[in-house]
Amino acid sequence: MKKVPYRTQISTFFGIFAVVLLLTSNFSFAQDQAVAAAETAEASAETTAGGDAVKGKQLFNQNCAACHALNRKMTGPALANVEARLAEEEGLDKEWMYAWIKNSAGMIASGDAYANKIYEEYNQAAMTAFPTLSNEDIDNILAYTAAPPPAPAQAVATVAAPAGGAPTSGITNEVILGALVLVFGLLVMMLILVNTTLRRIAEANGVVVEKAKAEKRTPIWKAFAQNQFLVLVSTIFLLLASAYYAYGWMMQIGVDQGYQPIQPIHYSHKIHAGDNKIECKYCHSSARVSKHSGIPSLNVCMNCHKSIYEYKGNPEGPTPEDLANGYTNEFYTAEIKKLYKAVGWNEEEQRYTGESKPVEWVRIHNLPDLAYFNHSQHVTVAGIECQTCHGPVEEMEIMYQYSPLTMGWCINCHRETNVNVEDNAYYEKIHEALSEKYGVESLTAAQLGGLECGKCHY
Structure with missing residues (x-):
């Protein structure tokens, strides 16, 4: 009996798949052994000098x-x-x-x-x-x-850890995907071989395989051009759509929402405001008493980084996204060294050298000169949280402009924001007068004159 050509392909596939399974099992077993050994070493750390x-x-x-x-x-x-x-x-x-x-x-x-x-x-x-x-x-x-206890050994870097931080075991998703791609490729090859074999058998038995003749049809573009009503409707639609998108584009001129420049020294709000819970106004202290929030001086950074000279990572471990973007412990430590160089700090001698270099920070939030905005009025008087305008900064690895900062956006906020009149005799008196005259239930910034042009434009 003559051998069918694609049987050899099936045998080859199962052989390759068995080898892949064997290698994956051995790799997973070795990984589990390494993790178990690390956990055992950490748990069984010897006590020295009478202590743990x-x-x-x-x-x-x-x-x-x-x-x-x-x-x-x-x-x-x-x-x-x-x-x-x-x-x-x-x-x-x-x-x-x-x-x-x-x-x-x-x-x-x-x-x-x-x-x-x-x-x-x-x-x-x-x-x-x-x-x-x-x-x-x-x-x-x-x-x-x-005798500091050994740090827990990390799993092999090429294997992604699950969200919970536990080490993976068994066949990884990458291996399974690769095996499926291999199976799919072999199936395609088998179908091609079967099709070729059947055609040869048909030709050997005198069967003529004819290709279906395609009917001659009118091209779509020609049929469209012959329909005058459809041409008219399409033209009107394209004109209206073009006008809509042109207007939307022109209205975005000067709006920098989403602007996310790269700074000369990488500063992670996610680590400082998120992981370490540093209050925004500790660094941007002038936001309490000044029109501007201010850029913190490097001396403010050195309040902490005089002692924090390297980044040891989040206790929960880096996320796959951080690793993909290169945000490793070594990366953050290198950025701290940039801070030392800029401020003129000698690590070894623990003193300032006096050779400082200014950092050219890139401004992110920038209102036009014709607009007046006072941080202290909003932060101290109104008690508005920084996240209201700047978004979830505690989640931002790289700071970006969260809000559009347009006039309409500010006006809507003044219309919708109620003023806290409790324990404030000035606002309580205004609220009482407006309530008697107009019957207002709440006092908004708009009712206090927040929509007057001269409040923001001078």
């Missing part, structure tokens, strides 16, 4: 990390193996550590030699006292500085 290094890491981050790092000098000295170093170099025991951490100022005042040495070395700035830390807590912190 895992608990000590949490205490260190909460109380010490603002001024100290393990392997580098910051506001205070590096703390890696601090207990062993002080015992070997200065002959200080753990009781001295307890006393120093709980009441450093008292140690300095008592005339302790090493306490005063540290005090003089670090610009006569006494360390913050931590009287609430117990001896056990301090033991845990010292255990962490002596």
